[in-house]
Amino acid sequence: MLDGYPNEDAGRGELIRVENLTVGYGETNILEDVSFSVYEGEIFAILGPSGCGKSTLFHAMIGLLPIRKGRIIIGGEELGPEERVDSLHRIRHQIGVLFQSGALLDWLSVGENIAFPLRESTDLPEEIIQHIVQLKLELVRLEGCSEIKPAELSGGMTRRAGLAAGMARDPRILFCDEPTFGLDPNTAMEIDELLIEMRDFLKVTIVVVTHVVPTLENIATRCIMLDREAKGVIASGRLDSLKNDTSDQRVQAFFQRRIPERQSQV
Amino acid sequence: MANFFTLHIERSDGEVVLYFQGQLDRDRSGEIWEDLLSFFQRENPSKLVCDLGQVDRIDTAGIALLRSLEQRCARYGIELSFRRLPEIAHRFLQEEQRQRSGQGIAEEIQPGWITSLGMWNKGRFNAAFxxxxxxxxxxxxxxxxxxxxxxxxxxxxxxxxxxxxxxxxxxxxxxxxxxxxxxxxxxxxxxxxxxxxxxxxxxxxxxxxxxxxxxxxxxxxxxxxxxxxxxxxxxxxxxxxxxxxxxxxxxxxxxxxxxxxxxxxxxxxxxxxxxxxxxxxxxxxxxxxxxxxxxxxxxxxxxxxxxxxxxxxxxxxxxxxxxxxxxxxxxxxxxxxxxxxxxxxxxxxxxxxxxxxxxxxxxxxxxxxxxxxx
Known part of the structure; x- marks a missing residue:
């Protein structure tokens, strides 16, 4: 288990509040009446098996999916069923995102991927931007990779470069979609360490969507678990209490890697 | 936390002390850098001290600003020291860290015309092959x-x-x-x-x-x-x-x-x-x-x-x-x-x-x- 778990300093103030959120695609609601809060300085995990709506919730929180009912308040700015471009713009100014693929612009070098959002959304001079790029690359241990194109990076390096790009503007909140999915255990551990470092050094609050249990064990301060059939949260709290104290078979099945018992279909 | 930044300058015995106060972050670093550049145009100190004891918040843009300042002082032979550095800034401004990252931003090495011609030809020949x-x-x-x-x-x-x-x-x-x-x-x-x-x-x-x-x-x-x-x-x-x-x-x-x-x-x-x-x-x-x-x-x-x-x-x-x-x-x-x-x-x-x-x-x-x- 890494040093950063759990962060006892968490709980300084509510940074994200999700209230009675309903979202979905087409005619189907994927999640209904979901509510939870994320506090400043914590690493908050959204977990659950594939298809439970983790990514749907993630996309709604970063404003990529319209909200059908309820609201999301991030840093005092509200997102609801009515489209509010100014609100969304202010929210996006406070957040950074690490997508599962790393989501680097492949025609730009790694360094340019970090510099790009700074050039576009701040008035920082180029000299300072170059130093920020270097700092971010040092943070994710990719010194000397500034000129490399994303296509030339390995999976773990791409994820680290994506993390540096996501952190480029020093956001208050970093959203990570499956940050360690598909990586070998050592590389996944490195990403976990980096996320904890980001939280501790840059004081960023992190929301992670994942179904990788070792990552959860390494980094998560608190978590919620989603379920496809329930279309919402079936458990929430500290990870150890979810793992050890729950009587919910679905939660037990997730952590113990076994098929949940079902009622006989015959 | 106050949403401001001020730069206070004190001079004594050939030493100039810059007091950084407030928030040293991405929204303010550009403006502060402009102030620092005009300070360097006005004055030519032999010794510069940066006091960061009253900085409420610093992010990587702020640290990048301090690094740029450090690089500029090294270039013009100004002796620079930091006082009461925040923990995060301390980590990225340590000597070994700078050495590891090659002393700031390296000067871009421009290849000569023979190298450029060779590189251009290499690309052409590869396509031809x-x-x-x-x-x-x-x-x-x-x-x-x-x-x-x-x-x-x-x-x-x-x-x-x-x-x-x-x-x-x-x-x-x-x-x-x-x-x-x-x-x-x-x-x-x-x-x-x-x-x-x-x-x-x-x-x-x-x-x-x-x-x-x-x-x-x-x-x-x-x-x-x-x-x-x-x-x-x-x-x-x-x-x-x-x-x-x-x-x-x-x-x-x-x-x-x-x-x-x-x-x-x-x-x-x-x-x-x-x-x-x-x-x-x-x-x-x-x-x-x-x-x-x-x-x-x-x-x-x-x-x-x-x-x-x-x-x-x-x-x-x-x-x-x-x-x-x-x-x-x-x-x-x-x-x-x-x-x-x-x-x-x-x-x-x-x-x-x-x-x-x-x-x-x-x-x-x-x-x-x-x-x-x-």
Missing amino acids: DLIRFLGEFIAACARVLRRPKELRSWEFLEHLKEVGINAVLIICLLNAMTGLIVVFQGMSLARSFGATIYVADMVVRSVAGQMAPVLTAIIISGRSGAAFAANIGTMKIRQEVDILSVLNFNIIEFLVLPRVLAVAVATPFLIMLADTFGILGGMVTSRLVLDIPLQSYLAEVQNTLDTSTIFSGLIRGVIFGAIIGLTGCFQGLRTEHTANSVGVRATSATVSSIILIILADTIFAVLFNAFGW
Whole structure:
């Protein structure tokens, strides 16, 4: 288990509040009446098996999916069923995102991927931007990779470069979609360490969507678990209490890697 | 926490102390940097102390500003020290950290002209070697299929023939009919001044059927099919479909390139014949409507002017133009790199280079046909 778990300093103030959120695609609601809060300085995990709506919730929180009912308040700015471009713009100014693929612009070098959002959304001079790029690359241990194109990076390096790009503007909140999915255990551990470092050094609050249990064990301060059939949260709290104290078979099945018992279909 | 930043300056015994106060972050660092630059323009201290004890918040933009300051002081020989550095800044401004990262931003090393020339040539030679290898493999694949015709991927060939040939008929007929119309309008006043309007038929045959129809048709096919070949094969390469085929022991040239090149080389001469026909028909309709030339007279004039050499030269050019379009499109597609914009670059490159090669080939044909008296 890494040093950063759990962060006892968490709980300084509510940074994200999700209230009675309903979202979905087409005619189907994927999640209904979901509510939870994320506090400043914590690493908050959204977990659950594939298809439970983790990514749907993630996309709604970063404003990529319209909200059908309820609201999301991030840093005092509200997102609801009515489209509010100014609100969304202010929210996006406070957040950074690490997508599962790393989501680097492949025609730009790694360094340019970090510099790009700074050039576009701040008035920082180029000299300072170059130093920020270097700092971010040092943070994710990719010194000397500034000129490399994303296509030339390995999976773990791409994820680290994506993390540096996501952190480029020093956001208050970093959203990570499956940050360690598909990586070998050592590389996944490195990403976990980096996320904890980001939280501790840059004081960023992190929301992670994942179904990788070792990552959860390494980094998560608190978590919620989603379920496809329930279309919402079936458990929430500290990870150890979810793992050890729950009587919910679905939660037990997730952590113990076994098929949940079902009622006989015959 | 106050949402502000101030820079307070104190001077004593040749030492200047900068007191940073408030928030040193991405929203304020640009402005502070401007203040610092004007400070350096005004004053030339030999010793500078930065006191950060009253900084409420610092982020990486703030640390980057301190690094820039450090680098500037080193460049101008100013002795710089920090007081009461925040923990995070301390970590990134430590001596060993700077040494590890190569003392700030390294000066970009500009290569000399000999190196640049060498690098440019290396890139060119690589492309040339790739092309030679591609053509060699293509010729070998053609030879194999000639020996064993059953090995030709006939289904793929017919699919591409339909796409390149049949689906292009309408646009080629329309554009060439309009070309016939344009030639009649252009030649009309000249023919009238000689009192020989019937000669517009000669003009249409000589210019449209003899020259414009083959080139125009080839350019249209290049834009439609050459670019499509490059984009199609390029996307397959990015999605690793080409790798899968290689691993399954398919010969990529026989599987992907040969059916496409054959299809376009077969379709182009037929499309050129169709283009000739519709160019002449376009001219005929326009001559009838505008110059009142009887259809029989126009057709008789066309018959006199149009000889077999014009038709055959069109057919020969069609095969060569088709091969150029197919080979260029496939070659560019196979050179696609694993980046999203590479497909677009290769498709554009396929179109542009095939048009250049078509015009170059047409020039050679013009010289050769003239030499042979065609």
